[in-house]
Amino acid sequence: MNRRNVLKVAGLSMATAVVGLQAKEEVAVKEAPIAKTQADKIVNRMEMKVENPKKPTDFELKHLPKITIKEKDAKGYTMVEITVGQNDIIHPSTMDHWIDYIELYADDKLIGKNILEAEVSRGATAFSVKLDGVKTLKSTAGCNLHGVWIDSINV
Numbered sequence: 001m002n003r004r005n006v007l008k009v010a011g012l013s014m015a016t017a018v019v020g021l022q023a024k025e026e027v028a029v030k031e032a033p034i035a036k037t038q039a040d041k042i043v044n045r046m047e048m049k050v051e052n053p054k055k056p057t058d059f060e061l062k063h064l065p066k067i068t069i070k071e072k073d074a075k076g077y078t079m080v081e082i083t084v085g086q087n088d089i090i091h092p093s094t095m096d097h098w099i100d101y102i103e104l105y106a107d108d109k110l111i112g113k114n115i116l117e118a119e120v121s122r123g124a125t126a127f128s129v130k131l132d133g134v135k136t137l138k139s140t141a142g143c144n145l146h147g148v149w150i151d152s153i154n155v
Contacts, residue, residue: 106136
């Protein structure tokens with residue numbers, strides 16, 4: 001009888017130890033850090049403004065989209081280039097800090113939006129646009145860390 005009880009206790013002890021180890025492994029798996037996706041790294045969508053338009057800071061210049069109007073083609077489309085960064089201050093493009101989109105508006109009508117990938121693309125794009133009658137071009141650029149920046153020019 002004693003032998004049977006000893007075997008029962010030993011068997012139960014082994015089963016408890018195995019279950020305990022499995023539970024510990026499951027907890028370790030659940031607690032492992034989860035890699036962030038690019039979408040998870042877009043943390044700021046506040047509209048940002050230059051505090052002193054007469055004297056913007058380098059930080060502000062780095063985030064402002066610059067709109068450049070190029071030549072009109074034979075079909076009447078004008079190339080409009082947008083680069084994020086002004087006065088030779090270019091916004092970085094790393095896995096953790098980048099311009100994730102750029103939009104162009106003609107008189108508040110959305111012309112186009114480009115989604116940009118981290119690290120492999122720079123904050124720049126271009127659109128071919130019919131500008132006949134357009135008075136204002138506006139661009140918005142989204143920095144994943146520092147918000148949405150807007151600039152506009154009169155045509």
